[in-house]
Amino acid sequence: MLGKTAGGLYxxxxxxxxxxxxxxxxEAGFRIALTRSTNTETEWKSVIVTSAAxxxxxxxxxxxxxxxxxxxxxxxxDNPSSVLSVVKQARDNARLVRTALTTEVWSAVNExxxxxxxxLKNPVPDTDLPEVLSIIRQQSALVRGxxxxxxxxxxxxxxxRLGTFIERMDSTARIIDVKYYTLLPSPSLVGSRMDxxxxxxxxxxxxxxxxxxxxxxxxxxxxxxxxxxxxxxRMPRSLAFCAGQIVxxxxxxxxxxxxxxxxxxxxxxxxxxxxxxxxxxxxxxxLHDVLGTIISDVGALGAQIEKDYRFNY
Amino acid sequence: MTSQSQHFSEMMGQDSVRTPYVxxxxxxxxxxxxxxSRKAQEAEAxxxxxxxxxxxYGQADxxxxxxxxxxxxxxxxxxxxxxxxxxxxxxxxxxNAFLHDIYNRQEILRAGVVPIELIQNNDAFLPQMIGxxxxxxxxxxxxxxxxxxxxxxxxxxLEDNARTPSGVSYMLENRETMLQMFPELxxxxxxxxxxxxxxxxxxxxxACAPSSCEGRPTVAVLTPGIHNSAYYxxxxxxxxxxxxxxxxxxxxxxxxxxxxxxxxxHKVIDVIYRRIDDDFLDPxxxxxxxxxxxxxxxxxxxxxxxxxxxxxxxxxxxxxAIYSYMPDIVEFYTGERAILKNVQTFRxxxxxxxxxxxxxxxxxxxxxxxxxxxxxxLVGPAASKQELADFAAKLKARPSNYIAxxxxxxxxxxxxxxxxxxxRHVDLRPFALVSPEGVNITPGGLTRVALKEGSLVVNSSQGxxxxxxxxxxx
Numbered sequence: 001m002l003g004k005t006a007g008g009l010y011x012x013x014x015x016x017x018x019x020x021x022x023x024x025x026x027e028a029g030f031r032i033a034l035t036r037s038t039n040t041e042t043e044w045k046s047v048i049v050t051s052a053a054x055x056x057x058x059x060x061x062x063x064x065x066x067x068x069x070x071x072x073x074x075x076x077x078d079n080p081s082s083v084l085s086v087v088k089q090a091r092d093n094a095r096l097v098r099t100a101l102t103t104e105v106w107s108a109v110n111e112x113x114x115x116x117x118x119x120l121k122n123p124v125p126d127t128d129l130p131e132v133l134s135i136i137r138q139q140s141a142l143v144r145g146x147x148x149x150x151x152x153x154x155x156x157x158x159x160x161r162l163g164t165f166i167e168r169m170d171s172t173a174r175i176i177d178v179k180y181y182t183l184l185p186s187p188s189l190v191g192s193r194m195d196x197x198x199x200x201x202x203x204x205x206x207x208x209x210x211x212x213x214x215x216x217x218x219x220x221x222x223x224x225x226x227x228x229x230x231x232x233x234r235m236p237r238s239l240a241f242c243a244g245q246i247v248x249x250x251x252x253x254x255x256x257x258x259x260x261x262x263x264x265x266x267x268x269x270x271x272x273x274x275x276x277x278x279x280x281x282x283x284x285x286x287l288h289d290v291l292g293t294i295i296s297d298v299g300a301l302g303a304q305i306e307k308d309y310r311f312n313y
Numbered sequence: 314m315t316s317q318s319q320h321f322s323e324m325m326g327q328d329s330v331r332t333p334y335v336x337x338x339x340x341x342x343x344x345x346x347x348x349x350s351r352k353a354q355e356a357e358a359x360x361x362x363x364x365x366x367x368x369x370y371g372q373a374d375x376x377x378x379x380x381x382x383x384x385x386x387x388x389x390x391x392x393x394x395x396x397x398x399x400x401x402x403x404x405x406x407x408x409n410a411f412l413h414d415i416y417n418r419q420e421i422l423r424a425g426v427v428p429i430e431l432i433q434n435n436d437a438f439l440p441q442m443i444g445x446x447x448x449x450x451x452x453x454x455x456x457x458x459x460x461x462x463x464x465x466x467x468x469x470x471l472e473d474n475a476r477t478p479s480g481v482s483y484m485l486e487n488r489e490t491m492l493q494m495f496p497e498l499x500x501x502x503x504x505x506x507x508x509x510x511x512x513x514x515x516x517x518x519x520a521c522a523p524s525s526c527e528g529r530p531t532v533a534v535l536t537p538g539i540h541n542s543a544y545y546x547x548x549x550x551x552x553x554x555x556x557x558x559x560x561x562x563x564x565x566x567x568x569x570x571x572x573x574x575x576x577x578x579h580k581v582i583d584v585i586y587r588r589i590d591d592d593f594l595d596p597x598x599x600x601x602x603x604x605x606x607x608x609x610x611x612x613x614x615x616x617x618x619x620x621x622x623x624x625x626x627x628x629x630x631x632x633x634a635i636y637s638y639m640p641d642i643v644e645f646y647t648g649e650r651a652i653l654k655n656v657q658t659f660r661x662x663x664x665x666x667x668x669x670x671x672x673x674x675x676x677x678x679x680x681x682x683x684x685x686x687x688x689x690x691l692v693g694p695a696a697s698k699q700e701l702a703d704f705a706a707k708l709k710a711r712p713s714n715y716i717a718x719x720x721x722x723x724x725x726x727x728x729x730x731x732x733x734x735x736x737r738h739v740d741l742r743p744f745a746l747v748s749p750e751g752v753n754i755t756p757g758g759l760t761r762v763a764l765k766e767g768s769l770v771v772n773s774s775q776g777x778x779x780x781x782x783x784x785x786x787x
Contacts, residue, residue: 002557003574004559095548103363107362257577
């Protein structure tokens, strides 16, 4: 396979994952804005910070309100991470790697691009927002379904999955990091209404408010939620799950190519950081510091994969 | 302009439905037009979803467009096709012989059949090709010959596209679409298949591999990238052939061979089907600003370590000034009269011709010698007084840049409209593959249709559409 093709597949699926994550972040933020009448600015600001768009946003807007934030994350083509930008980028990448995709996957991506470009042509009024966000997530699911259902399990598939999980791990780590203070045990607030709303938002932004109840079967507590999002391997957006998937897909590549590269060792180290850990010890070590290291390690791993498989040179 | 009745209708003939269309017409008359309209919309949605689109040059927003597809097929009898394909075969062989000669002994110039100025002053003539014979002695691996019809059995060659002819993906997709939409038609009417084209293309290219190739030749398609107007076709052909689609930056020279960067290191390529122009092929030899090509590829080529299809410098055989000599060229190399006729062509570089063209501009079609895609041409009968005057000025300024031809009475084939069938002008571009194994021509080709009533311009960039082209089984 061409190095460029591997890169196109990887970035295509990073883009699709990012579109979906943005839609979730907006949804969670929007919900808070609906349920609270005042002081939604902090909430919208944390949404922007989570999607790592603070610098670009503040260059254009002075106020963190719903109109500005939603438009910047959904439609602004100056924002390289807006849904419109990443869907276009994913579709451009899909065209670039067209020969590596089945017709089903290609059509799903192309259709997603056509549909979302049309949906986001004009600013989205609040009344339409839930539907637009749900379409974005549905389309992402459609592409993923086509990938699972029609693609050979070979190196092409592995690069798609690596893009998905690198992006997802980075995103989950950022979401937890921005909200980490709400997870810190603080005797005065535990069990208060304030905590509950914050925790539910956190879970919603990774679509886990319902699965938490099924999987954990306990009330919201800081440690339980942190454990669920960081270490629970049943949770498909948890850090441990993402790390496990990255290792697995890299192992398939090593097997197919009969060659281990530096990225394999980096991924193993990243996974080992989370394996067999206890959430209490992580919190003791400093959740924010641990997350900061993970975010930078994921970034470095992504760069090493690009290098090992000659995406660009 | 002239009334439609003056043009030859390939379906309706003089007074009754022509033979190749009898079965189709019988089927069509039983169809519910509302259903057909629905089918036409379905086809359009399918093309969009599949991404069978092209980008239009010179448009700021670079919007992707569909080439409109018309659901009425253009139908040729097996006998008509036999004559056409024999004529194309002859012409394609002559073009290859001409190119070999032009870059070697230049006997045709010495014999005075083609004037030397046409070669000397031709930008498409590449001195780098002099004295070099490409692998398998093939110059034009893929040729798209543009043909028009003006009456019963009256076919003319309009252009020999010997550089990088495009459109073959539409030929294939149009047939697929017809098979999807109207399977019952194909069980009633026996049409010669076109679906072998990608397989034949790969085989034909592999047969031209350089002698340095060991084992099964590695073929790749070289594209300028996703923003090129024909990118869809490039990826389609690579996909259908099962070969890599590469860009210049995927390639480099490794041990004197061209190699592509893969996830497992560099892999040698034997044959490159390039879809970029000569000028962009090698910044060390041609346009130094080109980012699309491969620095040094011409050295590798001249060392006999890569096959480039089509060969650099083939453009010298298909410009419109050379075109006017094609009947002589065919006769010179094959010793036979040309089977397919040329359209009468006035070379504006000649004083008498220029005078005639200026005097009769309103009746002529004037084209740039090196132009393509319908850009920069004048259709006299459709032009305003101002346009005629402007063009006359351009002609006087650079006469050798232009040729002129009479306005042909192009045949029509009906298209499907909401108001029923309506005649529109068409042309035909069959695709020929050339290798040391011979010339292979896919039955049919791409029929382009001018969708605007009365219009003679079929180019997709100028509002043309396409049709499926049927050659009937005997």
